[in-house]
Amino acid sequence: MINFATKFTRNFYKKMFNNQKSFINDLPIVVKNLILINILMWFATIILPDSIKIDLRSLLGLHYFGSQNFKPVQIISYMFMHAGFEHLFFNMFALFMFGSVIERTWGAKRFLIFYLVTGIGAGLVQELTLYIQIQNAQAGLSPVMLQEVYTKGANVLAQGMNYSDAVVGKLNHLLNTPTVGASGAVFGLLLAFGIMFPNMPLFIMFIPIPVKAKYVVIGYGLLEFFFGVANRSGDNIAHFAHLGGMLFGFLLILWWKKRKTNFYN
Numbered sequence: 001m002i003n004f005a006t007k008f009t010r011n012f013y014k015k016m017f018n019n020q021k022s023f024i025n026d027l028p029i030v031v032k033n034l035i036l037i038n039i040l041m042w043f044a045t046i047i048l049p050d051s052i053k054i055d056l057r058s059l060l061g062l063h064y065f066g067s068q069n070f071k072p073v074q075i076i077s078y079m080f081m082h083a084g085f086e087h088l089f090f091n092m093f094a095l096f097m098f099g100s101v102i103e104r105t106w107g108a109k110r111f112l113i114f115y116l117v118t119g120i121g122a123g124l125v126q127e128l129t130l131y132i133q134i135q136n137a138q139a140g141l142s143p144v145m146l147q148e149v150y151t152k153g154a155n156v157l158a159q160g161m162n163y164s165d166a167v168v169g170k171l172n173h174l175l176n177t178p179t180v181g182a183s184g185a186v187f188g189l190l191l192a193f194g195i196m197f198p199n200m201p202l203f204i205m206f207i208p209i210p211v212k213a214k215y216v217v218i219g220y221g222l223l224e225f226f227f228g229v230a231n232r233s234g235d236n237i238a239h240f241a242h243l244g245g246m247l248f249g250f251l252l253i254l255w256w257k258k259r260k261t262n263f264y265n
Contacts, residue, residue, distance in 0.1 A: 031103050035092050038080050041081060057178060058158070061081050061178025062180070078181070095186060102114075102192055121244050129228075183245070184242060186245070224243050
């Protein structure tokens with residue numbers, strides 16, 4: 001998702017590699033454990049379905065609150081599930097790059113609170129987005145067809161199929177396809193990094209010149225808003241959830257500053 005480095009972090013981690021301690025042990029405690037948990041959960045999604053027939057992505061991914069598969073715990077557990085290795089890699093890479101710097105600046109407790117709040121906030125925004133999309137998709141459908149989708153749609157998707165009618169199929173996809181990934185929290189970290197180090201030069205893939213962090217944050221925010229409004233659902237990316245992570249991150253930082261708490265531990 002995000003694949004860029006900074007001069008600051010390159011020098012920072014070069015020193016870490018030169019230490020006598022191992023690279024893993026030098027990672028801040030929360031970032032290290034978050035990465036390990038996400039990796040373990042990804043391995044579990046590969047192993048468990050074949051061994052005991054459990055689909056962890058469906059069980060722990062965030063379903064629409066009107067779905068029969070929705071569970072309240074999913075608002076947290078979805079952050080630790082990923083759709084594939086590439087999805088996991090880029091999210092963990094961003095967590096490593098930005099999260100390590102932010103945790104060392106804020107401290108473990110404040111960083112963990114921020115990570116969870118932005119992830120939960122992203123999930124709540126995704127639920128709101130799904131509500132609007134589902135209300136539009138089911139308009140005009142008969143009560144019988146709605147009952148069919150709400151009661152049997154999840155089983156249809158579990159069998160690798162969907163309804164042939166485009167509108168009904170879209171409704172079933174929105175209703176019963178879970179949202180997974182740490183991207184919402186990662187976008188919250190990106191926003192925090194941009195606020196804390198606005199003029200830090202970032203090197204973005206395919207762009208040969210450095211871009212200041214504040215412009216990267218603004219650029220990513222505008223892109224996510226554009227793709228979200230354009231409703232390009234074919235990419236299977238929860239664009240408004242990403243914006244939700246940034247929004248809740250901004251509000252939390254604003255609240256901390258308003259309370260005049262020790263912003264930097």
